[in-house]
Amino acid sequence: MRAVSHILAAGLVVVAAPLAAQHAPRPVTGAEMRAEARAIAAGDPKLLAEVEAAQAEATRGILGNGPTSIRQSVPAGGTWSLPLTRSADAAATIAVRRIGTAPVALTIMDAAGRQLCADSSGSTLLTCRIAPGDGPLIARVANTGAAAADILLLMN
Incomplete structure (x- = not known):
């Protein structure tokens, strides 16, 4: 649950490029994400x-400008991939x-295509934690x- 809270408490930096003939989705703000995390905490x-x-916390595991959130539509039977550093x-x-x-199912792979983590639990929030490394x-x-499925990819 700690990782979930950390992800939901993160701020927004990036919004995915829109698909053809679609408008760009409205970015989710850090304040909205923190409010959702507090609601999920239910007073605990x-x-x-x-x-x-x-x-x-500042940036941790993903290099760049801090916590990131990307909203994307994935077509029926399709996949969407995002390279990360x-x-x-x-x-x-x-x-x-x-x-x-x-x-939907989440899979994290290294550059050689080896699976490092997968979550196909069917949950509303799928999570993978990857050890430090180059x-x-x-x-x-x-x-x-x-x-089609709309998803919000969150990363620290």
Whole structure:
């Protein structure tokens, strides 16, 4: 639950490029994400403390300008991939929040295509935590459903 709180408490930096003939999705703000994390905590003082601690943290496992959130539509039966650069000094937490009911699966691979982590649990929030290390990562989201799926990819 700690990783989930950290991801939801993170701020927004990037929004995915829109697909052809679609408008760019409205970016999710850091304040909205923190509010959702607090709601999920449901008054639990330990979880709320984790949300506050996560809010105070700077960048950790993904190199760039800090915590990132990308919203994307994945067509029915299709996949969407995103290359990531990880930090050698800190673990990376990568999650996909499913928007709607379409079933999706998250897979994280290294540059050679070896699977490092996968979550196909069917949960609304799929999470992978990757140990510190060098080299690029690839986050892949597969939509196994019969309709397009909107997802929100979150990473520290």
